[in-house]
Amino acid sequence: MIKGEILEYPYHGTIKHVVQGAGSDDDDEVLIYDGVMDEHMVTSEEGKTLQTSTYIISIPLKKDADGEWIVPRKGDKITLTRYGETFNLVVNNSEPSQLGGVSINATRNSW
Numbered sequence: 001m002i003k004g005e006i007l008e009y010p011y012h013g014t015i016k017h018v019v020q021g022a023g024s025d026d027d028d029e030v031l032i033y034d035g036v037m038d039e040h041m042v043t044s045e046e047g048k049t050l051q052t053s054t055y056i057i058s059i060p061l062k063k064d065a066d067g068e069w070i071v072p073r074k075g076d077k078i079t080l081t082r083y084g085e086t087f088n089l090v091v092n093n094s095e096p097s098q099l100g101g102v103s104i105n106a107t108r109n110s111w
Helices: none
Strands: 011-019 028-046 049-060 077-082 085-096 101-108
Touching: 028 077, 049 085
Parallel strands: none
Antiparallel strands: 011 028, 011 077, 028 049, 049 101, 077 085, 085 101
């Protein structure tokens, strides 16, 4: 990255789809995306106290190796790294765009 350059997707991250285990079996995680992304924190304000933050994560709309569109689903796990800080989020909802991107609504999963 060139100093002062503004990138559409300046960060890196992964998205894993959670496959529920049957009965007492453990859940499996399948990597569905590994690449560039952007994030924007959306914080509700009530009076002067910040409430729980949600994030809008943006990724380019791409197809996987099977030719299926990569659109995260509720419960999928995101790991995002920005400026040396890595944090985890969980997907609440997502929406692909005809403009070539996917907007993902997520909440912080760990601090």
